[in-house]
Amino acid sequence: MKHERIIFHIDVNSAFLAWTAAYKKNILGEELDLRDVASIVGGSQESRHGIVLAKSAKAKAAGIHTGEAIVAARQKCPNLIVVPPDYHLYVSASRALMEILHRYTDEVTQYSIDEAWAEFTGFDRLYGGIVTFANDLKNEIKRELGFTVNIGVSTNRLLSKMAGDFKKPDLVHTLFPEEIPKKMWPLPVDNLFFVGTATVKKLHMLGIYTIGELANADLNILKSHLKNHGEVIWNYANGNDLIPYVYQHISNKGYGNSITTPADVVEISQAKQVLLSLTETVATRIRMDQVKISCVSVSITTSSFERSSMQMQLKTVTDVTEEIYLAACEIFDRMYEPTLIIRQLGVHTSHVAVDGVRQYNLFDKDRFDKLEQYHKAIDSIRRKYGEDSVQRACFLGGKISHLSGGLDKERRTGVTLGLDLAKEQEVSGRGM
Ligand SMILES: [Mg+2]
Known part of the structure; x- marks a missing residue:
């Protein structure tokens, strides 16, 4: 054929x-x-x-x-x-x-x-x-x-x-x-891309055990129990493509880092501090290479080794830590469920531009211009006096390092590693 x-x-x-x-x-x-x-x-x-x-x-x-x-x-x-x-x-x-x-x-x-x-x-x-x-x-x-x-x-x-x-x-x-x-269709439903443990439990409760049963299930019932995710996996079970859910997800043309958290992270505030610390490292590398990025993704691995990730297209190119961090937090909030026990977190950026010019919106011009200058200064202080010479006050006395993911370590490769850890689940989408 x-x-x-x-x-x-x-x-x-x-x-x-x-x-x-x-x-x-x-x-x-x-x-x-x-x-x-x-x-x-x-x-x-x-x-x-x-x-x-x-x-x-x-x-x-x-x-x-x-x-x-x-x-x-x-x-x-x-x-x-x-x-x-x-x-x-x-x-x-x-x-x-x-x-x-x-x-x-x-x-x-x-x-x-x-x-x-x-x-x-x-x-x-x-x-x-x-x-x-x-x-x-x-x-x-x-x-x-x-x-x-x-x-x-x-x-x-x-x-x-x-x-x-x-x-x-x-x-x-x-x-x-x-x-x-x-x-x-004869395969167990947990073999389907994007179906994790929590979803499997819900599907079993609905009497759905195979991919074929999912494919032939009533879409409205699925949506009432699993929201949009129900529609996504129903499409997969019927063989419909991933696009746009997976969109150039992990490109080695990006800058990323992930870290196994020092203790299982259960609170949102802790998780966001880890995200900030990862973003600091990633953004420093972006600035070191004198490029800008316009796509941010966050990955979460849970204590049961389920991995999921989601990405967001920014409105402009950037190399500013705060801007990348705000995007990472927004993505994290969409992914977070209170029952999650997080074991590993990652921040990855892509769509790298060498001569990227910022698209200004009316209100943030000053703010981000100043931040660009500010980060140039911090970077040069850290180069001269060491990574720990300047750090954000929120990291003082805490357990989380202010720069996570190994800026100075051998892992500075631009590739997010540790991907073999678990069955991957992708929840990516553009321009959210
Ligand atoms: Mg393999």
């Missing part, structure tokens, strides 16, 4: 582990392949960061889950090999993957460090058919870079992403619209 559009979703299998394994084997020449043994990538074991970030097939077979404590993982598998994360390596592996995709198309949208969509419309008439091409591409990545990917093939982003999550590793799956009833 001929399809109007062809979209691939490319997803690295156990990315952090595979990248470290490929590096150790192919570059360092080590004998052992971490993928052949029970192994995990995990943060330091003393702190709260001590969780499983990625696992090998054998570690998975031992019952180890991504996101669980390393201590618990070791109990399940005493001879488990634990390797530390290496963010520099991940960024370069990710870049190498994107370069291969760009050999064939300019339409590449990176979604996270190890996932991207790429458009291959028209390719079904080349390379011996689209599935053959997908397999060739998958094998080219494996041969050149030494790690495997899954490729989901369909006509839109939602369906290709769903196909990319079918059986792993090293496989190509199609999920064309005509295959939805057979391949997608």
